[in-house]
Amino acid sequence: MPIMEPFSFASSDQLNYPVSIRIMSLEGEETPIPFSTLLERPDLRHVGSNQSPHSDLYVTVQVWAGSKPLTVPVQTPYKWFRNERKWSEWLTLPIDYSTLPENARLAITLWDLSPTGGEGAHGHAIPFGGTTLPLFDKDNQLYKGRQQCFVYRHKQADGNDDTGTPAFIPRRSGVGSSKKGTPSSIVDNDAEEYDRLMDLLKKHEMGEIPRVDWLDQLAFRVIEKRGYGSAKSSLRLKAIQRQQEALASANPDASKPIPVPSDFLLTVELPRFDFPVVFADHEYPPPPISSLQHLSSSQSGLMVKPTPDIQLGPGISRIDADDETSAGRLIRVYDPEVGARDNPAESKHRRLVRSQHRNGILDKDLKPNAKVRDELNQIMSYPPTHSLSPEEKDLIWKFRYHLTRYKKALTKFVKSVNWLDASEARSAVVVLEKWTDIDVDDALELLGPTFSNSAVRAFAVKRLRKADDNELLLYLLQLVQALKYEHILPQSRQDVSQDSSLASFLITRAVSSLTLGNYFYWYVMVEIDDRSSEQGQDAREIYTKVAYDFMAELDKQPGGQEKRRTYKRQAEWIRILSQVSGEVKEANESIARRTDRVKHFLADSKNELVTLDPPLPLPLDPSVMITGAIPEETIVFKSSLHPIKVAFKTTSGTKYPLIFKTGDDLRQDQLVIQIIMLMDDLLQKENLDLKLSPYKILATSTSAGLSQFVPSMSFQGILNKYGNNAALAYLKQNSPDSNGPLGLRKETLDTFVRSCAGYCVITYILGVGDRHLDNLLLAPDGHFFHADFGYILGRDPKPFAPVMKLSKEMVDCMGGVNSEHYRQFKQYCFLAYSALRKNSNLILNLFSLMVDANIPDIKLEPDKAVFKVRDRFHLELSEEEAIRNLEKIMEDSLNALVPVMIDRLHGVMQAFRT
Known part of the structure; x- marks a missing residue:
């Protein structure tokens, strides 16, 4: 052989x-x-x-x-x-x-x-x-x-x-x-x-x-x-x-x-x-027959029942798994619907488990042991985006009375309830009434699209009633969006407050406060103006009904008719500005001719802009009362949309410059500025003042809006004018002090370091893109801030863009990477990041309420928007690991060569355009 x-x-x-x-x-x-x-x-x-x-x-x-x-x-x-x-x-x-x-x-x-x-x-x-x-x-x-x-x-x-x-x-x-x-x-x-x-x-x-x-x-x-x-x-x-x-x-x-x-x-x-x-085909495992998940750790010790003995009928012989004759007699058929849906046996098991603990008297005194308590604590620490397993839901239901003293357990309890079961839903509402007061972030989560039960939403509104006007203003944009998820019938003749506790609450608070009413009015008007396919006719009808009931409620209040006339005057004022802005944008003229056109329009008394009598609350900031325009201080910018800068006189004798733009949807910029204001408030509560100066933005329609003008200069402009270490030279010129650090006033340098840290961390969390030296601005008093938020959530038109914008020009102004001021800057970044991670649930819930707001970078992937923000928090890491990760990101951003090339190329292109 x-x-x-x-x-x-x-x-x-x-x-x-x-x-x-x-x-x-x-x-x-x-x-x-x-x-x-x-x-x-x-x-x-x-x-x-x-x-x-x-x-x-x-x-x-x-x-x-x-x-x-x-x-x-x-x-x-x-x-x-x-x-x-x-x-x-x-x-x-x-x-x-x-x-x-x-x-x-x-x-x-x-x-x-x-x-x-x-x-x-x-x-x-x-x-x-x-x-x-x-x-x-x-x-x-x-x-x-x-x-x-x-x-x-x-x-x-x-x-x-x-x-x-x-x-x-x-x-x-x-x-x-x-x-x-x-x-x-x-x-x-x-x-x-x-x-x-x-x-x-x-x-x-x-x-x-x-x-x-x-x-x-x-x-x-x-x-x-x-x-x-x-x-x-x-x-x-x-x-x-x-x-x-x-x-x-x-x-x-x-x-x-x-x-x-x-x-x-x-x-x-x-x-x-x-x-x-040699080629060999990959053998994939068979598809799942059921969606059975592993038991939680508290249930893993339960005794498994033995397989019951099956009595076969007359003339039928047993077919064992190891029987050689079984191959020709037994046919296994896979039903894909079984793998896609709950196993009926498991669903029935869960119903039986719930029925045992639905009306049991002993449930009120049921206490978890140490092992189960640890598991419950782990469940309560989950972020809002985490989905609970069936076993975790059963565990929460079992110890629901024990959990009523823990405010962080409420949202998990609501998620564990089968609201389609009428008996279980009634029992859950009874438990809900016994729950301790919850935080605002949990209340906002309950107003999201995943919670439709009216009792749950009313419980969330009950918590919001305790918030003052300043706190409510931080979340007002999201609360207006949450009206889409209320059970409001647009064709109903009854008052909207009868259908929705949230709508009733917002109208009541907006009627009693000029500031809240001002922003509530414009937020609702923009939603009515949105005629895109994403908005839908039903949503527009809901907001139309809310606006009607808001105006009707104003008429019932003392002084309400005067407020209603004020909102009407604001709308007329916006209409006139839109008219001149649209004419300037469409005119085929030089910048000088466009500017003269606007000045002549503002000075014309027939347009009722040069004098406003009585003074008008500025829609952008209703605490400011304007008395008329200052035509000679008008500027028309060179960008494609040609926004106009107009200064207005105020009752306090100061000037308020603002920018009006048509042809652009400012709702995304408005959202980013609102989140920055919220984060600034959260940092202030942690006794961390990072000298943030977010300018105000208000979208007055889906294609027009106002923004506050802050006297400042872009880093690109500073670089062109002052050369090497331009930012430091710019600040020395505006805030010199020969005895101060780096030749600056101590307050100016401290403001610069703090504001750089705040904006670096915040823009990283929000994934702000398209960062170049033209949208990094510096005020003479040292306030550093970002402008133009056309790209967020990690989107960027430039390749290989860093996740954080930390440029050499910023660090040089602090004295370099080896300076004490740069080390202080890093400490501020770490403190701010840690503080915002503690409040990550609030920020995530605010974004979850905006998934249907028709924000450009959110509507691209609405199901992933919240997860993109969550990923920047790195909640899976410990605080120490998260800070080390942030430090590495800062070092990579500072040492990257591609952003430097992009900044230089952008500067050349801008110079070529001008």
Whole structure:
């Protein structure tokens, strides 16, 4: 009996390694296009490869299978070529070999650049050529080592199973292949020699041939040149072969057009493994039959009942699991609905458990032991975004009377109730009345879209009644949004207060306070003005009814009719400003002409802006009473929307400058400013004053709004004017003190350090993007602040943007990274971050109430908005770990080079525009 030689191989399903490919080089040439043709064809003249035989190209690689892409494309970084197109770059694709199907292939496309675009263009990129490389050969072995791929000029690699851009051209065997003069008689000597050299090269790579570095390099270069020559020779022979096949074959399919590669050859390298890798399909586990979850730790010690003994009917024999005869008699059928829904047995079990503890007298005196108490404490510490398991809900229900003394347990209790069960819901409402007072953050959570029971929402409103006007103003924007989740019937003739305790509460408080009423009025008006598909007609009708009942309630109050006339005057004032702003935006005039137009409009007494009698509460800040405009201090800005800056006289004898803008939805900026004000209030309660100065913003419609103008200068403007360490020079000019630190007044430098810390932490938590030196502002007294919040929740139009904007200009103004002021800045950042993490539930609940507010960056992924904010808090970490993580983020942001390049490029572009 012959003895078999030992062999070893690996299966692809066990290869948990990402698919990788090394783009080596592109070799080839083509006849250049005549210059006369380039002059006549601008679409060809600006193509990079038509200007230089070594023009810059980049390569994208994407995994395909079954004529469908499996991954996103991965591309090579930018590289400048001098004499040859050579990348030598490894690319890693986001998929493992273990998950690849048998027909997986790599679609490799080389991209050229053309500002005019063209066929198959993606922006300014047009396909230079493409090739499709299979990952497994005909023997189902994984390709490895260097591969030379034919490139199909001006085509993008399609990746289909019947690809038109194959990397390897197969030999066609047809009729007459054995006759003289047929394709089989054509011998490609160059290709055979090159194949022999490639076999030797592979042996060298596997260590079978000794290495001699200097000689190896010379040999490699000769092999590459021979490979290119062999490819060109092979291409010519392939063309002859196809012609002969078409003539010799009577089969009509033989004359089908075959993809013809160009004279370019792309060399790539695939990873090498110690053993051959053979394709093996991944075996996925069977789908779940039920949604049974693990028992909680308190229930894990329960005795499991033994399997009952089944009595079979007459003539029926038992089929055991290990019975060999069972295979042909037992058919297992998977029902997908069972895995998608609750197991009926488990649902019934939970109902039985609840019924035992629904009206039991002993439940009121039931106390948890130490182990269960720890588990309850763990449940109460969950953030609002955490979902409770069925076992955790049962545990909370069981000890509900014990938990009534813990305010943080209320929201978890409400989540554990099955409100569809009328009996259980009635029992839960009784328990709810015994609960201790809760915090505002929990009350706001109960007003969210997930809690529809009117008794629960009324309980939350009961807590809000204890808040004063200043505190209520911090959450008013979200409370107006929460009206969407109330049971308000727009067509009902009865007062809205009969349908909704929240609406009744807000109207009552808005009627009694001019400040609350002012903002409540404008928040509701903007919702009525929102006619987008996201808002919906039902929501607009709800807000229309609320606004009507608000005005009706005003008429019933002493002095209410005067307040109603005030709101009407404010609306007329906004309408007039909108008119002139719209005219200026649409006018095709210079900035000077636009400014003169606005000044003339404001000075015209017919427009009733130069004098306001009686004084009008400013909608942006109703505590300020304005008496008229100051036309000569008007400025029209150069941006695309041309906002106008108007100064108004006040009853206190001061001036109040503001900016009015049309054509832009300011609701996202308004939300960010409101959250910053809230965070400032939370920090102040922790005795941490970070000198925050959030300017006021009010959206008066979905396309217009007001913002407060704060005298300041952008870091870009300061840098252009003062040069090196510009921020420090700017502050020295405005707040000099030769005896103070760094030549500044101590108060000014302290204000700068504190406000930098506050805004760095807050903008990091909110994920504010598009940060550059033009929207970092500095006031003469040292107050640092951000402007323009068009990108939040981690969105950023610039690539590789840091998660925190901490620039060198800011640190230099503190004295550098080794200064005492920078160390103090870091301490303020750590204190602020820790304080805000303690109040993370409040901030998360405020964002959860805004998911349906039609805020641009929230409506992109409304189900993920709250989680994006939660991730910035890193609640899974301890306080010490979270601070260390924040410190690393600060160091990475300060040392990153990409933001510096972006700031400089932005400055150049802005200078070019002006």
